[in-house]
Amino acid sequence: MTGYVLKRFCASLAVLLLVSIAVFTLFFVGTPGSIAQRFAGEGANQATIALVEKTLGLDRPLPVQYFDWLGSILTLDFGISFRTQEPVLEAILSRLPATASLALGAVALAVLIAIPLGTLAATRPGSWMDRTVSVLALSGLSAPTFLIGLALFYFLFFQLSQVGITIFPSGGYVPFTEDPAGWFRHLILPWMTIALVNIGVYARFVRSTMIDALRTDYVWFARAKGMGEARILGRLALKPSLAPLITLVGLDLGGLLGGTIITERVWGISGVGSFAVNGVMSGDLPVVMGTVIFAALFIVIMNLLVDIVYALIDPRVRLR
Structure with a gap:
């Protein structure tokens, strides 16, 4: 029974990993600048958007961004809401x-x-x-x-x-x-x-x-x-x-x-x-x-x- 549970647990972890890759690909790959603009606000200038990109790490390679985001998820940090600014x-x-x-x-x-x-x-x-x-x-x-x-x-x-x-x-x-x-x-x-x-x-x-x-x-x-x-x-x-x-x-x-x-x-x-x-x-x-x-x-x-x-x-x- 222990071996069966371990196998199913490992399979579940693999599924969650694939889901995380799919979610990151859907939402992050594309136009990271728009993400920074949403966070900075509609009226933000290019300097503010660039600062937000650097602060959020959106100017780094995508694999680095993914592993940083995955590390945040594993530490139960799901980010801050753009709209309400609450965790x-x-x-x-x-x-x-x-x-x-x-x-x-x-x-x-x-x-x-x-x-x-x-x-x-x-x-x-x-x-x-x-x-x-x-x-x-x-x-x-x-x-x-x-x-x-x-x-x-x-x-x-x-x-x-x-x-x-x-x-x-x-x-x-x-x-x-x-x-x-x-x-x-x-x-x-x-x-x-x-x-x-x-x-x-x-x-x-x-x-x-x-x-x-x-x-x-x-x-x-x-x-x-x-x-x-x-x-x-x-x-x-x-x-x-x-x-x-x-x-x-x-x-x-x-x-x-x-x-x-x-x-x-x-x-x-x-x-x-x-x-x-x-x-x-x-x-x-x-x-x-x-x-x-x-x-x-x-x-x-x-x-x-x-x-x-x-x-x-x-x-x-x-x-x-």
Whole structure:
């Protein structure tokens, strides 16, 4: 197991290195003078721009610039925002609790609903429940996230507020440490926005893997021995079906922690995704690069954790 983990860890480091090269190439190779001009300001003269280039090291060879930038990243120095003049890493970390709360809650909600739906669909292929799961999966894949968010806003906030019912806030974020109840109320609709996209997909995935498990010889043997159907579903069918689901959920969670951009914009949540969008719109290069590296780091970490958990569940992975 230790050798397997070390191999996956080294592969993750290699992926992060390639991502850093790609990010540097996209943003630094080209016109370094424009970077200095953005940092110096629109009204800066050529002498000021040249001074900024020298101060930032933009006048040095590109390989030297890359390794300097990589060294800064490794020491957790993501640079300074052109727009707000605040450290990029501090700005990301200050917004991370909102994004993490949104991503973790949405995935948990989707999994808690999807597993029972997928199990019912697997035990009754061709039934109305099975068809409902298929429709949910297709709808989740087809409907844009912003459209689901706007629909929830209209029906569960706007229409209810017209009759004097204010169960859900219109948006924003309240830290859990300040008001747990307010934290939950502000996030329930954003959670539903993301969960509705994934519930059908997860349920369909559970259904497919459970149907395969229910057709195996050991399940038929257990039935022949008189084992109860509930026990067969829980111990022999559902458990092996959860391993592939963990992989799918882990990958989705890594992407969501990197920034739930659309949902944050719809519901007015100041998270990592909104921070990245503001950086793109204002041309704030350190913010854009920092959020891209931060998102890539989360995705790679979640991939590594998924590989480890999958190996713990299925010994065949370690043997391969």
